[in-house]
Amino acid sequence: MEALFIMVAKHSGTSQEIKALDAYITLRRAGNTIAAKLNRDIIGHKLTAGQFGILEALFHLGPLSQQTLAKKILSSKGNITMIIDNLEKQTLVKRTASPDDRRTTIIQLTPTGKKMIGKIIPGHLKKIISMMSALTLTEMTELKRLCKKVGLSNQLEKTL
Amino acid sequence: MEALFIMVAKHSGTSQEIKALDAYITLRRAGNTIAAKLNRDIIGHKLTAGQFGILEALFHLGPLSQQTLAKKILSSKGNITMIIDNLEKQTLVKRTASPDDRRTTIIQLTPTGKKMIGKIIPGHLKKIISMMSALTLTEMTELKRLCKKVGLSNQLEKTL
DNA sequence: TTGAAACGGTTCAATATTAAACTATATTGT
DNA sequence: ACAATATAGTTTAATATTGAACCGTTTCAA
Structure with a gap:
Protein backbone atom coordinates (compact mmCIF):
# COMPACT_ATOMS: atom_id res chain seq x y z
CA MET A 1 0.00 0.00 0.00
CA GLU A 2 1.20 3.47 -0.78
CA ALA A 3 0.58 6.72 1.06
CA LEU A 4 -2.75 8.21 0.21
CA PHE A 5 -3.16 11.57 -1.36
CA ILE A 6 -6.70 12.37 -0.55
CA MET A 7 -5.78 14.35 2.51
CA VAL A 8 -3.47 16.46 0.46
CA ALA A 9 -6.13 17.23 -2.10
CA LYS A 10 -8.62 18.12 0.61
CA HIS A 11 -6.29 20.32 2.58
CA SER A 12 -6.97 23.99 2.67
CA GLY A 13 -4.21 26.21 3.93
CA THR A 14 -1.97 28.99 2.77
CA SER A 15 -0.93 29.07 -0.84
CA GLN A 16 2.56 28.02 0.17
CA GLU A 17 1.24 25.00 2.05
CA ILE A 18 -0.90 23.94 -0.83
CA LYS A 19 1.99 24.27 -3.23
CA ALA A 20 4.19 22.17 -0.96
CA LEU A 21 1.58 19.43 -0.65
CA ASP A 22 0.86 19.60 -4.32
CA ALA A 23 4.50 19.20 -5.23
CA TYR A 24 4.79 16.26 -2.84
CA ILE A 25 1.80 14.40 -4.18
CA THR A 26 2.98 14.82 -7.75
CA LEU A 27 6.50 13.72 -6.87
CA ARG A 28 5.18 10.63 -5.17
CA ARG A 29 2.79 9.79 -7.97
CA ALA A 30 5.42 10.04 -10.66
CA GLY A 31 7.77 7.81 -8.69
CA ASN A 32 5.08 5.30 -7.86
CA THR A 33 3.92 5.08 -11.42
CA ILE A 34 7.39 4.19 -12.59
CA ALA A 35 8.09 1.89 -9.65
CA ALA A 36 4.86 0.03 -10.32
CA LYS A 37 5.92 -0.66 -13.88
CA LEU A 38 9.33 -1.86 -12.76
CA ASN A 39 7.71 -4.06 -10.18
CA ARG A 40 5.54 -5.70 -12.80
CA ASP A 41 8.72 -6.41 -14.68
CA ILE A 42 10.25 -8.08 -11.62
CA ILE A 43 7.18 -10.16 -10.90
CA GLY A 44 7.16 -11.18 -14.54
CA HIS A 45 10.52 -12.78 -13.87
CA LYS A 46 9.08 -14.71 -10.91
CA LEU A 47 10.99 -12.71 -8.35
CA SER A 130 12.39 5.19 -21.60
CA MET A 131 10.07 6.44 -18.91
CA MET A 132 12.28 9.32 -17.87
CA SER A 133 12.70 10.33 -21.47
CA ALA A 134 9.45 12.21 -21.25
CA LEU A 135 11.78 14.98 -20.08
CA THR A 136 14.37 16.92 -22.04
CA LEU A 137 17.96 16.74 -20.89
CA THR A 138 17.72 20.14 -19.25
CA GLU A 139 14.59 19.08 -17.43
CA MET A 140 16.24 15.89 -16.19
CA THR A 141 19.06 17.91 -14.75
CA GLU A 142 16.69 20.34 -13.10
CA LEU A 143 14.51 17.55 -11.71
CA LYS A 144 17.56 15.97 -10.21
CA ARG A 145 18.63 19.22 -8.61
CA LEU A 146 15.22 19.80 -7.04
CA CYS A 147 14.84 16.26 -5.78
CA LYS A 148 18.29 16.34 -4.34
CA LYS A 149 17.47 19.52 -2.50
CA VAL A 150 14.37 17.95 -0.99
CA GLY A 151 16.08 14.66 -0.29
CA LEU A 152 19.22 16.02 1.24
CA SER A 153 17.50 18.20 3.75
CA ASN A 154 15.44 15.28 4.95
CA GLN A 155 17.94 12.55 4.62
CA LEU A 156 18.07 9.62 7.00
CA GLU A 157 21.09 7.81 5.71
CA LYS A 158 22.99 7.38 2.50
CA THR A 159 22.63 3.88 1.22
CA LEU A 160 24.89 2.91 -1.64
CA MET B 1 11.67 -3.20 0.31
CA GLU B 2 12.30 -0.42 -2.12
CA ALA B 3 13.82 -0.53 -5.56
CA LEU B 4 17.57 -0.59 -5.50
CA PHE B 5 19.70 2.02 -7.11
CA ILE B 6 23.00 0.32 -7.39
CA MET B 7 22.40 -0.72 -10.95
CA VAL B 8 21.71 2.82 -11.89
CA ALA B 9 24.92 4.05 -10.35
CA LYS B 10 26.91 1.34 -12.07
CA HIS B 11 25.37 1.81 -15.46
CA SER B 12 27.51 3.21 -18.21
CA GLY B 13 25.76 4.44 -21.29
CA THR B 14 25.23 7.58 -23.27
CA SER B 15 25.15 10.85 -21.41
CA GLN B 16 21.43 11.04 -21.99
CA GLU B 17 20.89 7.61 -20.49
CA ILE B 18 22.95 8.43 -17.47
CA LYS B 19 21.07 11.65 -16.94
CA ALA B 20 17.75 9.82 -17.18
CA LEU B 21 18.81 7.18 -14.66
CA ASP B 22 20.31 9.79 -12.44
CA ALA B 23 17.15 11.83 -12.41
CA TYR B 24 15.13 8.72 -11.62
CA ILE B 25 17.26 7.61 -8.73
CA THR B 26 17.19 11.06 -7.18
CA LEU B 27 13.46 11.33 -7.65
CA ARG B 28 12.92 8.01 -5.97
CA ARG B 29 15.26 8.75 -3.13
CA ALA B 30 13.65 12.05 -2.29
CA GLY B 31 10.22 10.48 -2.30
CA ASN B 32 11.32 7.51 -0.26
CA THR B 33 13.03 9.65 2.32
CA ILE B 34 9.86 11.59 2.94
CA ALA B 35 7.62 8.54 2.79
CA ALA B 36 9.82 6.77 5.35
CA LYS B 37 9.39 9.64 7.77
CA LEU B 38 5.65 9.67 7.28
CA ASN B 39 5.54 5.95 7.78
CA ARG B 40 7.36 6.25 11.08
CA ASP B 41 4.70 8.72 12.08
CA ILE B 42 1.96 6.22 11.20
CA ILE B 43 3.64 3.37 13.05
CA GLY B 44 4.04 5.68 16.01
CA HIS B 45 0.26 5.82 16.13
CA LYS B 46 0.05 2.01 16.16
CA LEU B 47 -1.37 1.81 12.67
CA SER B 130 7.92 21.12 6.45
CA MET B 131 9.92 18.66 4.39
CA MET B 132 8.95 20.16 1.06
CA SER B 133 9.80 23.60 2.33
CA ALA B 134 13.41 22.95 1.45
CA LEU B 135 12.26 24.35 -1.88
CA THR B 136 11.25 27.87 -2.79
CA LEU B 137 7.76 28.42 -4.12
CA THR B 138 9.05 28.66 -7.66
CA GLU B 139 10.95 25.44 -7.24
CA MET B 140 7.89 23.66 -5.91
CA THR B 141 5.95 24.70 -8.95
CA GLU B 142 8.70 23.58 -11.28
CA LEU B 143 9.13 20.26 -9.47
CA LYS B 144 5.44 19.65 -9.81
CA ARG B 145 5.52 20.42 -13.52
CA LEU B 146 8.41 18.04 -14.15
CA CYS B 147 6.97 15.23 -12.07
CA LYS B 148 3.64 15.64 -13.76
CA LYS B 149 5.30 15.37 -17.13
CA VAL B 150 7.03 12.14 -16.12
CA GLY B 151 3.97 10.76 -14.39
CA LEU B 152 1.45 11.56 -17.04
CA SER B 153 3.33 9.95 -19.85
CA ASN B 154 3.64 6.77 -17.87
CA GLN B 155 0.33 6.79 -16.14
CA LEU B 156 -1.54 3.63 -15.31
CA GLU B 157 -4.71 5.04 -13.86
CA LYS B 158 -5.92 8.07 -12.04
CA THR B 159 -6.85 7.23 -8.51
CA LEU B 160 -8.56 9.95 -6.50
C1' DT C 1 41.60 -10.87 31.58
C1' DT C 2 37.23 -11.08 32.02
C1' DG C 3 32.57 -9.36 32.30
C1' DA C 4 29.47 -6.27 29.76
C1' DA C 5 27.95 -4.75 25.64
C1' DA C 6 27.61 -5.01 20.73
C1' DC C 7 26.99 -7.61 16.70
C1' DG C 8 25.48 -11.20 12.99
C1' DG C 9 22.14 -14.50 12.21
C1' DT C 10 18.13 -17.40 13.24
C1' DT C 11 13.63 -18.25 15.06
C1' DC C 12 9.05 -17.09 16.38
C1' DA C 13 4.58 -14.80 16.59
C1' DA C 14 1.80 -11.55 14.57
C1' DT C 15 0.27 -9.26 10.72
C1' DA C 16 0.33 -8.20 5.76
C1' DT C 17 -0.10 -9.28 1.04
C1' DT C 18 -1.44 -11.48 -3.17
C1' DA C 19 -3.67 -14.60 -6.30
C1' DA C 20 -6.97 -17.98 -6.86
C1' DA C 21 -10.98 -20.47 -5.67
C1' DC C 22 -15.42 -19.87 -3.91
C1' DT C 23 -20.30 -17.94 -2.51
C1' DA C 24 -23.83 -14.97 -3.19
C1' DT C 25 -25.89 -11.44 -5.78
C1' DA C 26 -26.63 -8.53 -9.86
C1' DT C 27 -26.53 -7.49 -14.82
C1' DT C 28 -26.89 -8.38 -19.65
C1' DG C 29 -27.84 -10.22 -24.12
C1' DT C 30 -30.68 -13.06 -26.62
C1' DA D 1 -37.16 -15.36 -18.88
C1' DC D 2 -32.92 -17.14 -18.26
C1' DA D 3 -28.26 -18.58 -19.17
C1' DA D 4 -23.86 -16.45 -19.32
C1' DT D 5 -21.23 -13.17 -17.29
C1' DA D 6 -19.71 -9.84 -14.05
C1' DT D 7 -19.29 -8.06 -9.43
C1' DA D 8 -18.62 -7.79 -4.02
C1' DG D 9 -16.75 -9.95 -0.50
C1' DT D 10 -14.66 -14.02 2.00
C1' DT D 11 -11.56 -17.73 2.46
C1' DT D 12 -7.36 -20.18 1.74
C1' DA D 13 -2.52 -21.11 0.75
C1' DA D 14 1.81 -19.27 0.04
C1' DT D 15 5.01 -15.89 0.93
C1' DA D 16 6.60 -11.46 2.97
C1' DT D 17 7.60 -8.47 6.69
C1' DT D 18 8.61 -6.80 11.18
C1' DG D 19 10.06 -6.73 15.98
C1' DA D 20 11.49 -9.31 19.78
C1' DA D 21 13.67 -12.96 21.91
C1' DC D 22 17.49 -15.76 21.47
C1' DC D 23 22.39 -17.92 20.53
C1' DG D 24 26.94 -17.73 19.55
C1' DT D 25 30.85 -14.67 18.59
C1' DT D 26 33.49 -10.56 18.96
C1' DT D 27 34.91 -6.22 20.98
C1' DC D 28 35.94 -3.24 24.53
C1' DA D 29 36.84 -1.24 28.85
C1' DA D 30 37.83 -1.54 33.67
Whole structure:
Protein backbone atom coordinates (compact mmCIF):
# COMPACT_ATOMS: atom_id res chain seq x y z
CA MET A 1 0.00 0.00 0.00
CA GLU A 2 1.20 3.47 -0.78
CA ALA A 3 0.58 6.72 1.06
CA LEU A 4 -2.75 8.21 0.21
CA PHE A 5 -3.16 11.57 -1.36
CA ILE A 6 -6.70 12.37 -0.55
CA MET A 7 -5.78 14.35 2.51
CA VAL A 8 -3.47 16.46 0.46
CA ALA A 9 -6.13 17.23 -2.10
CA LYS A 10 -8.62 18.12 0.61
CA HIS A 11 -6.29 20.32 2.58
CA SER A 12 -6.97 23.99 2.67
CA GLY A 13 -4.21 26.21 3.93
CA THR A 14 -1.97 28.99 2.77
CA SER A 15 -0.93 29.07 -0.84
CA GLN A 16 2.56 28.02 0.17
CA GLU A 17 1.24 25.00 2.05
CA ILE A 18 -0.90 23.94 -0.83
CA LYS A 19 1.99 24.27 -3.23
CA ALA A 20 4.19 22.17 -0.96
CA LEU A 21 1.58 19.43 -0.65
CA ASP A 22 0.86 19.60 -4.32
CA ALA A 23 4.50 19.20 -5.23
CA TYR A 24 4.79 16.26 -2.84
CA ILE A 25 1.80 14.40 -4.18
CA THR A 26 2.98 14.82 -7.75
CA LEU A 27 6.50 13.72 -6.87
CA ARG A 28 5.18 10.63 -5.17
CA ARG A 29 2.79 9.79 -7.97
CA ALA A 30 5.42 10.04 -10.66
CA GLY A 31 7.77 7.81 -8.69
CA ASN A 32 5.08 5.30 -7.86
CA THR A 33 3.92 5.08 -11.42
CA ILE A 34 7.39 4.19 -12.59
CA ALA A 35 8.09 1.89 -9.65
CA ALA A 36 4.86 0.03 -10.32
CA LYS A 37 5.92 -0.66 -13.88
CA LEU A 38 9.33 -1.86 -12.76
CA ASN A 39 7.71 -4.06 -10.18
CA ARG A 40 5.54 -5.70 -12.80
CA ASP A 41 8.72 -6.41 -14.68
CA ILE A 42 10.25 -8.08 -11.62
CA ILE A 43 7.18 -10.16 -10.90
CA GLY A 44 7.16 -11.18 -14.54
CA HIS A 45 10.52 -12.78 -13.87
CA LYS A 46 9.08 -14.71 -10.91
CA LEU A 47 10.99 -12.71 -8.35
CA THR A 48 9.76 -10.68 -5.41
CA ALA A 49 11.02 -7.14 -4.94
CA GLY A 50 13.20 -8.28 -2.05
CA GLN A 51 14.72 -11.13 -4.01
CA PHE A 52 15.42 -8.83 -6.91
CA GLY A 53 17.07 -6.31 -4.63
CA ILE A 54 19.37 -8.91 -3.15
CA LEU A 55 20.35 -10.40 -6.49
CA GLU A 56 21.02 -6.98 -7.90
CA ALA A 57 23.16 -5.90 -4.97
CA LEU A 58 25.21 -9.09 -5.21
CA PHE A 59 25.54 -8.68 -8.96
CA HIS A 60 26.91 -5.17 -8.75
CA LEU A 61 28.78 -5.26 -5.48
CA GLY A 62 29.97 -8.86 -5.24
CA PRO A 63 29.55 -11.16 -2.22
CA LEU A 64 28.08 -9.43 0.82
CA SER A 65 27.13 -10.33 4.37
CA GLN A 66 23.47 -10.53 5.30
CA GLN A 67 23.90 -7.54 7.55
CA THR A 68 25.16 -5.46 4.64
CA LEU A 69 22.36 -6.70 2.44
CA ALA A 70 19.83 -5.72 5.05
CA LYS A 71 21.13 -2.18 4.97
CA LYS A 72 21.32 -2.07 1.18
CA ILE A 73 17.74 -3.06 0.62
CA LEU A 74 16.42 -1.45 3.80
CA SER A 75 14.90 -4.58 5.21
CA SER A 76 14.98 -6.31 8.60
CA LYS A 77 17.60 -8.94 9.46
CA GLY A 78 14.90 -11.55 9.88
CA ASN A 79 13.51 -10.83 6.48
CA ILE A 80 16.93 -11.17 4.87
CA THR A 81 17.31 -14.63 6.37
CA MET A 82 14.00 -15.58 4.80
CA ILE A 83 14.77 -14.08 1.40
CA ILE A 84 18.17 -15.78 1.30
CA ASP A 85 16.52 -19.06 2.33
CA ASN A 86 14.19 -18.79 -0.63
CA LEU A 87 16.89 -17.74 -3.06
CA GLU A 88 19.04 -20.60 -1.85
CA LYS A 89 16.21 -23.07 -2.46
CA GLN A 90 16.19 -21.90 -6.07
CA THR A 91 19.99 -22.15 -6.10
CA LEU A 92 20.34 -18.54 -7.14
CA VAL A 93 22.66 -17.71 -4.23
CA LYS A 94 24.69 -19.64 -1.71
CA ARG A 95 25.81 -19.04 1.87
CA THR A 96 29.46 -19.36 2.80
CA ALA A 97 31.16 -18.83 6.14
CA SER A 98 33.24 -15.71 6.54
CA PRO A 99 36.91 -16.52 7.26
CA ASP A 100 37.26 -13.37 9.36
CA ASP A 101 34.28 -13.53 11.65
CA ARG A 102 32.49 -16.69 12.63
CA ARG A 103 29.25 -14.84 13.20
CA THR A 104 29.07 -13.71 9.62
CA THR A 105 27.81 -15.50 6.53
CA ILE A 106 28.74 -14.26 3.12
CA ILE A 107 26.16 -14.50 0.35
CA GLN A 108 27.30 -15.14 -3.20
CA LEU A 109 25.52 -15.47 -6.50
CA THR A 110 25.67 -18.92 -8.03
CA PRO A 111 26.41 -19.09 -11.76
CA THR A 112 22.68 -19.62 -12.32
CA GLY A 113 21.86 -16.62 -10.22
CA LYS A 114 24.42 -14.46 -11.95
CA LYS A 115 23.14 -15.44 -15.36
CA MET A 116 19.58 -14.76 -14.37
CA ILE A 117 20.00 -11.31 -12.86
CA GLY A 118 22.44 -10.37 -15.60
CA LYS A 119 19.72 -10.98 -18.12
CA ILE A 120 17.09 -8.96 -16.29
CA ILE A 121 18.99 -5.79 -15.51
CA PRO A 122 19.47 -4.35 -19.01
CA GLY A 123 15.77 -4.44 -19.78
CA HIS A 124 15.06 -2.92 -16.41
CA LEU A 125 17.40 -0.01 -17.07
CA LYS A 126 15.94 0.43 -20.51
CA LYS A 127 12.48 0.77 -18.98
CA ILE A 128 13.65 3.46 -16.59
CA ILE A 129 15.39 5.37 -19.34
CA SER A 130 12.39 5.19 -21.60
CA MET A 131 10.07 6.44 -18.91
CA MET A 132 12.28 9.32 -17.87
CA SER A 133 12.70 10.33 -21.47
CA ALA A 134 9.45 12.21 -21.25
CA LEU A 135 11.78 14.98 -20.08
CA THR A 136 14.37 16.92 -22.04
CA LEU A 137 17.96 16.74 -20.89
CA THR A 138 17.72 20.14 -19.25
CA GLU A 139 14.59 19.08 -17.43
CA MET A 140 16.24 15.89 -16.19
CA THR A 141 19.06 17.91 -14.75
CA GLU A 142 16.69 20.34 -13.10
CA LEU A 143 14.51 17.55 -11.71
CA LYS A 144 17.56 15.97 -10.21
CA ARG A 145 18.63 19.22 -8.61
CA LEU A 146 15.22 19.80 -7.04
CA CYS A 147 14.84 16.26 -5.78
CA LYS A 148 18.29 16.34 -4.34
CA LYS A 149 17.47 19.52 -2.50
CA VAL A 150 14.37 17.95 -0.99
CA GLY A 151 16.08 14.66 -0.29
CA LEU A 152 19.22 16.02 1.24
CA SER A 153 17.50 18.20 3.75
CA ASN A 154 15.44 15.28 4.95
CA GLN A 155 17.94 12.55 4.62
CA LEU A 156 18.07 9.62 7.00
CA GLU A 157 21.09 7.81 5.71
CA LYS A 158 22.99 7.38 2.50
CA THR A 159 22.63 3.88 1.22
CA LEU A 160 24.89 2.91 -1.64
CA MET B 1 11.67 -3.20 0.31
CA GLU B 2 12.30 -0.42 -2.12
CA ALA B 3 13.82 -0.53 -5.56
CA LEU B 4 17.57 -0.59 -5.50
CA PHE B 5 19.70 2.02 -7.11
CA ILE B 6 23.00 0.32 -7.39
CA MET B 7 22.40 -0.72 -10.95
CA VAL B 8 21.71 2.82 -11.89
CA ALA B 9 24.92 4.05 -10.35
CA LYS B 10 26.91 1.34 -12.07
CA HIS B 11 25.37 1.81 -15.46
CA SER B 12 27.51 3.21 -18.21
CA GLY B 13 25.76 4.44 -21.29
CA THR B 14 25.23 7.58 -23.27
CA SER B 15 25.15 10.85 -21.41
CA GLN B 16 21.43 11.04 -21.99
CA GLU B 17 20.89 7.61 -20.49
CA ILE B 18 22.95 8.43 -17.47
CA LYS B 19 21.07 11.65 -16.94
CA ALA B 20 17.75 9.82 -17.18
CA LEU B 21 18.81 7.18 -14.66
CA ASP B 22 20.31 9.79 -12.44
CA ALA B 23 17.15 11.83 -12.41
CA TYR B 24 15.13 8.72 -11.62
CA ILE B 25 17.26 7.61 -8.73
CA THR B 26 17.19 11.06 -7.18
CA LEU B 27 13.46 11.33 -7.65
CA ARG B 28 12.92 8.01 -5.97
CA ARG B 29 15.26 8.75 -3.13
CA ALA B 30 13.65 12.05 -2.29
CA GLY B 31 10.22 10.48 -2.30
CA ASN B 32 11.32 7.51 -0.26
CA THR B 33 13.03 9.65 2.32
CA ILE B 34 9.86 11.59 2.94
CA ALA B 35 7.62 8.54 2.79
CA ALA B 36 9.82 6.77 5.35
CA LYS B 37 9.39 9.64 7.77
CA LEU B 38 5.65 9.67 7.28
CA ASN B 39 5.54 5.95 7.78
CA ARG B 40 7.36 6.25 11.08
CA ASP B 41 4.70 8.72 12.08
CA ILE B 42 1.96 6.22 11.20
CA ILE B 43 3.64 3.37 13.05
CA GLY B 44 4.04 5.68 16.01
CA HIS B 45 0.26 5.82 16.13
CA LYS B 46 0.05 2.01 16.16
CA LEU B 47 -1.37 1.81 12.67
CA THR B 48 -0.12 0.00 9.61
CA ALA B 49 0.13 1.85 6.32
CA GLY B 50 -2.92 0.01 5.03
CA GLN B 51 -4.97 0.81 8.10
CA PHE B 52 -3.97 4.43 7.91
CA GLY B 53 -4.90 4.58 4.23
CA ILE B 54 -8.36 3.20 4.90
CA LEU B 55 -9.05 5.47 7.83
CA GLU B 56 -7.88 8.47 5.87
CA ALA B 57 -10.01 7.64 2.85
CA LEU B 58 -13.06 7.19 5.04
CA PHE B 59 -12.32 10.41 6.88
CA HIS B 60 -12.09 12.49 3.76
CA LEU B 61 -14.55 10.74 1.48
CA GLY B 62 -17.14 9.36 3.90
CA PRO B 63 -18.45 5.77 3.98
CA LEU B 64 -17.17 3.62 1.12
CA SER B 65 -17.55 0.05 -0.09
CA GLN B 66 -14.62 -2.32 0.28
CA GLN B 67 -14.31 -2.43 -3.49
CA THR B 68 -13.86 1.31 -3.63
CA LEU B 69 -11.39 1.23 -0.77
CA ALA B 70 -9.36 -1.41 -2.58
CA LYS B 71 -9.05 0.91 -5.55
CA LYS B 72 -8.26 3.93 -3.42
CA ILE B 73 -5.38 2.35 -1.57
CA LEU B 74 -4.31 0.11 -4.47
CA SER B 75 -4.62 -3.11 -2.55
CA SER B 76 -6.22 -6.49 -3.24
CA LYS B 77 -9.79 -7.27 -2.24
CA GLY B 78 -8.62 -10.00 0.09
CA ASN B 79 -6.29 -7.64 1.84
CA ILE B 80 -9.05 -5.11 2.35
CA THR B 81 -11.16 -7.76 4.06
CA MET B 82 -8.28 -8.40 6.44
CA ILE B 83 -7.55 -4.74 7.14
CA ILE B 84 -11.21 -4.01 7.80
CA ASP B 85 -11.36 -7.07 10.09
CA ASN B 86 -8.51 -5.67 12.14
CA LEU B 87 -9.88 -2.14 12.21
CA GLU B 88 -13.25 -3.51 13.25
CA LYS B 89 -11.65 -5.42 16.13
CA GLN B 90 -10.28 -2.10 17.38
CA THR B 91 -13.74 -0.57 16.79
CA LEU B 92 -12.29 2.10 14.54
CA VAL B 93 -14.67 1.24 11.69
CA LYS B 94 -17.85 -0.74 11.27
CA ARG B 95 -19.42 -2.73 8.44
CA THR B 96 -22.99 -2.01 7.37
CA ALA B 97 -25.06 -3.61 4.64
CA SER B 98 -25.67 -1.55 1.55
CA PRO B 99 -29.39 -0.94 1.01
CA ASP B 100 -28.90 -0.92 -2.76
CA ASP B 101 -26.87 -4.03 -3.40
CA ARG B 102 -26.83 -7.04 -1.13
CA ARG B 103 -23.32 -8.00 -2.25
CA THR B 104 -21.89 -4.76 -0.96
CA THR B 105 -20.80 -3.77 2.52
CA ILE B 106 -20.29 -0.17 3.38
CA ILE B 107 -17.48 0.75 5.74
CA GLN B 108 -17.91 3.65 8.11
CA LEU B 109 -15.71 5.27 10.71
CA THR B 110 -16.92 4.88 14.26
CA PRO B 111 -16.79 7.99 16.45
CA THR B 112 -13.60 6.57 17.98
CA GLY B 113 -12.10 6.03 14.54
CA LYS B 114 -13.06 9.47 13.36
CA LYS B 115 -11.58 11.09 16.43
CA MET B 116 -8.36 9.13 16.07
CA ILE B 117 -7.66 9.79 12.41
CA GLY B 118 -8.78 13.38 12.79
CA LYS B 119 -6.07 13.86 15.33
CA ILE B 120 -3.33 12.30 13.23
CA ILE B 121 -3.87 14.02 9.90
CA PRO B 122 -2.90 17.61 10.76
CA GLY B 123 0.51 16.56 12.08
CA HIS B 124 0.99 14.41 9.05
CA LEU B 125 0.32 17.29 6.69
CA LYS B 126 2.56 19.53 8.71
CA LYS B 127 5.39 17.05 8.29
CA ILE B 128 4.98 16.97 4.52
CA ILE B 129 4.88 20.73 4.29
CA SER B 130 7.92 21.12 6.45
CA MET B 131 9.92 18.66 4.39
CA MET B 132 8.95 20.16 1.06
CA SER B 133 9.80 23.60 2.33
CA ALA B 134 13.41 22.95 1.45
CA LEU B 135 12.26 24.35 -1.88
CA THR B 136 11.25 27.87 -2.79
CA LEU B 137 7.76 28.42 -4.12
CA THR B 138 9.05 28.66 -7.66
CA GLU B 139 10.95 25.44 -7.24
CA MET B 140 7.89 23.66 -5.91
CA THR B 141 5.95 24.70 -8.95
CA GLU B 142 8.70 23.58 -11.28
CA LEU B 143 9.13 20.26 -9.47
CA LYS B 144 5.44 19.65 -9.81
CA ARG B 145 5.52 20.42 -13.52
CA LEU B 146 8.41 18.04 -14.15
CA CYS B 147 6.97 15.23 -12.07
CA LYS B 148 3.64 15.64 -13.76
CA LYS B 149 5.30 15.37 -17.13
CA VAL B 150 7.03 12.14 -16.12
CA GLY B 151 3.97 10.76 -14.39
CA LEU B 152 1.45 11.56 -17.04
CA SER B 153 3.33 9.95 -19.85
CA ASN B 154 3.64 6.77 -17.87
CA GLN B 155 0.33 6.79 -16.14
CA LEU B 156 -1.54 3.63 -15.31
CA GLU B 157 -4.71 5.04 -13.86
CA LYS B 158 -5.92 8.07 -12.04
CA THR B 159 -6.85 7.23 -8.51
CA LEU B 160 -8.56 9.95 -6.50
C1' DT C 1 41.60 -10.87 31.58
C1' DT C 2 37.23 -11.08 32.02
C1' DG C 3 32.57 -9.36 32.30
C1' DA C 4 29.47 -6.27 29.76
C1' DA C 5 27.95 -4.75 25.64
C1' DA C 6 27.61 -5.01 20.73
C1' DC C 7 26.99 -7.61 16.70
C1' DG C 8 25.48 -11.20 12.99
C1' DG C 9 22.14 -14.50 12.21
C1' DT C 10 18.13 -17.40 13.24
C1' DT C 11 13.63 -18.25 15.06
C1' DC C 12 9.05 -17.09 16.38
C1' DA C 13 4.58 -14.80 16.59
C1' DA C 14 1.80 -11.55 14.57
C1' DT C 15 0.27 -9.26 10.72
C1' DA C 16 0.33 -8.20 5.76
C1' DT C 17 -0.10 -9.28 1.04
C1' DT C 18 -1.44 -11.48 -3.17
C1' DA C 19 -3.67 -14.60 -6.30
C1' DA C 20 -6.97 -17.98 -6.86
C1' DA C 21 -10.98 -20.47 -5.67
C1' DC C 22 -15.42 -19.87 -3.91
C1' DT C 23 -20.30 -17.94 -2.51
C1' DA C 24 -23.83 -14.97 -3.19
C1' DT C 25 -25.89 -11.44 -5.78
C1' DA C 26 -26.63 -8.53 -9.86
C1' DT C 27 -26.53 -7.49 -14.82
C1' DT C 28 -26.89 -8.38 -19.65
C1' DG C 29 -27.84 -10.22 -24.12
C1' DT C 30 -30.68 -13.06 -26.62
C1' DA D 1 -37.16 -15.36 -18.88
C1' DC D 2 -32.92 -17.14 -18.26
C1' DA D 3 -28.26 -18.58 -19.17
C1' DA D 4 -23.86 -16.45 -19.32
C1' DT D 5 -21.23 -13.17 -17.29
C1' DA D 6 -19.71 -9.84 -14.05
C1' DT D 7 -19.29 -8.06 -9.43
C1' DA D 8 -18.62 -7.79 -4.02
C1' DG D 9 -16.75 -9.95 -0.50
C1' DT D 10 -14.66 -14.02 2.00
C1' DT D 11 -11.56 -17.73 2.46
C1' DT D 12 -7.36 -20.18 1.74
C1' DA D 13 -2.52 -21.11 0.75
C1' DA D 14 1.81 -19.27 0.04
C1' DT D 15 5.01 -15.89 0.93
C1' DA D 16 6.60 -11.46 2.97
C1' DT D 17 7.60 -8.47 6.69
C1' DT D 18 8.61 -6.80 11.18
C1' DG D 19 10.06 -6.73 15.98
C1' DA D 20 11.49 -9.31 19.78
C1' DA D 21 13.67 -12.96 21.91
C1' DC D 22 17.49 -15.76 21.47
C1' DC D 23 22.39 -17.92 20.53
C1' DG D 24 26.94 -17.73 19.55
C1' DT D 25 30.85 -14.67 18.59
C1' DT D 26 33.49 -10.56 18.96
C1' DT D 27 34.91 -6.22 20.98
C1' DC D 28 35.94 -3.24 24.53
C1' DA D 29 36.84 -1.24 28.85
C1' DA D 30 37.83 -1.54 33.67
